[in-house]
Amino acid sequence: MAGDRRGVANAASVLRTVLDHGPVARSGISPLCGLSPAAVSRQTTGLLRAGLLRELPDPAGRAGSGRPRIPLDLHTGAVGGPVAAGLHIGVPASTFSLVDLRGQVLARRAFPHRDPRDPDLSGLIAAELGRFLREYVTGSRPLLGVGAALGGWVRPDAGTVVRHPALGWRQRPLATELSRALGLPVHVDNHARAVAGAEILFGHPAARRSLVHLFIGNVVDAAFGIEGTVHQGPGSAAGDVAHLPVPGSGAVCACGRTGCLQAAASDTALGAEAVRRGIVPDPSVPLLVDAAAAGDPRADRLLRERARDVGRAAALLLDVFNPAVMVVTELSGVLHEGYLDEIRAAAVERSHVCDDPERIIAPHAGPAVLPQAAATVLLDPLFRDPAGLTWECEITSGGYGLG
Ligand SMILES: [Zn+2]
Known part of the structure; x- marks a missing residue:
């Protein structure tokens, strides 16, 4: 088990080093994150296979320069680059988004709430979010799942909204409701924490x-x-x-x-x-x-x-x-x-x-703060345990273009 934990920590360390410094050659990752070249090589192989990293063409165009020099970056490519869906649930409206591994918002749409206190509001949101995802997630990009952010008292570990007075929600199992409706992994958090998480991952050093x-x-x-x-x-x-x-x-x-x-x-x-x-x-x-x-x-x-x-x-x-x-x-x-x-x-x-x-x-994301932060609710656990989330989505995300 200790070895597993070390493997998770090493994979997370390599992924975050590439987030901060990419594109970066394999040989450059080791001194930046303090892992041995052998450990970096093992982790980059796993992260490439999971589709979270990709190899870029060698800028110098050197033939036979060897794998250690090939630049690696987060996989944000238009073909194969994974995306996370974001759902921000406000009081007058929700916002849907698609965000890549660098936190770039690729698509977004507002969904006005006709009645914020409708007892089936979460069902209406899930149906409309499903339509948005079917429209924007094509077969070329894997969808990792959904990060949902909202105000009030939210428990990420239980996936519940403990209390949201403006929506009239108490002890609502929001993650389970959305996950069942969409057939995707769903993580939830309070939106103030979600923005803080986005600033830590993508914002001011x-x-x-x-x-x-x-x-x-x-x-x-x-x-x-x-x-x-x-x-x-x-x-x-x-x-x-x-x-x-x-x-x-x-x-x-x-x-x-x-x-x-x-x-x-x-x-x-x-x-x-x-x-x-x-x-x-x-x-x-x-x-x-x-x-x-x-x-x-x-x-x-x-x-x-x-x-x-x-x-x-x-x-x-x-x-x-x-x-x-x-x-x-x-x-x-x-x-x-x-x-x-x-x-x-x-x-x-x-x-x-x-x-x-x-x-x-x-x-740092300006007017895109909430679309980005909502998706970060899903991306943050990915950057802490890259294997955990990709395993979770392999078994559940068939319907939105994952082959
Ligand atoms: Zn007061």
Whole structure:
């Protein structure tokens, strides 16, 4: 068993070294990951056979230069390169995506929810996701499975949604439901942790040392990671910051108190306030962002007010964790650097430990943050145990183009 564990760790180490440095020759992998050339050779053979790596043409075109010099890279080729499906379940809509091994979003589609509290919402989502996959996954690329990300309290180990008040879900076995409907392996996680995982795998190098991620959507969540691992905690309950106090806010929260982050700064609260002020006809943050971009000063002012609330909450998290980077996913800040700067300024003004605004960043994937992060829920276990997931999908993914 110890040998098996070492084999898993070695395969993961080689795969991540190629993720970070590829294309890279076999002979170059050994000094980068600290494994012996023989161990690297054994693992690259297995990863090539599993279709996760591929050999690229030797750039120097040297005949007979030998296998050790042939560059290897993750298999992202249009023929044979594996893909992961992503499913982000929001409140007003879900988003489907297809993502390659480098986290590149190859296709995406929104699926608006007619009624977010429909008891069969997960069945409707699964049916529509199945149509999306049949359309986009052709026989030429293996589909590894589905990563699903959503707000609320999610247990990845059990595949369940413990609690998601906005959808009315409690103890929902989401992974099993989706897996049965689609005939594919499905992994689930909270979306704040999913974004943190995507930053660690594909984003800012400092995110692997330590990061805090603050997610501002219709729900408000947080996640933190250290030494390349996102913290779950007992029952995977970490990350509920909905009732974190925002200094200076008087917004009334459903919990009965005032000034909770969710009441002050969620998309739901922001949309309602935008309607109340007569800026937009519907409580939609994208509409509000569009209005600001079109030059409406009231929209711009409201977005800056929210950004400062987010920044003040970020300051509390910065002081508690002192992370190498703080990632903030918030629509206006993702789309426009000016609102991110507003978040940075408010955070640095309030924080007792952080005087460097550059530590606060938007997610590296920009507007593709959620499509990428959802698929990362599946890709992250792949990069930890490359053989585990490919074995799992060999037995289940016949219907979507795997030969
Ligand atoms: Zn509250």
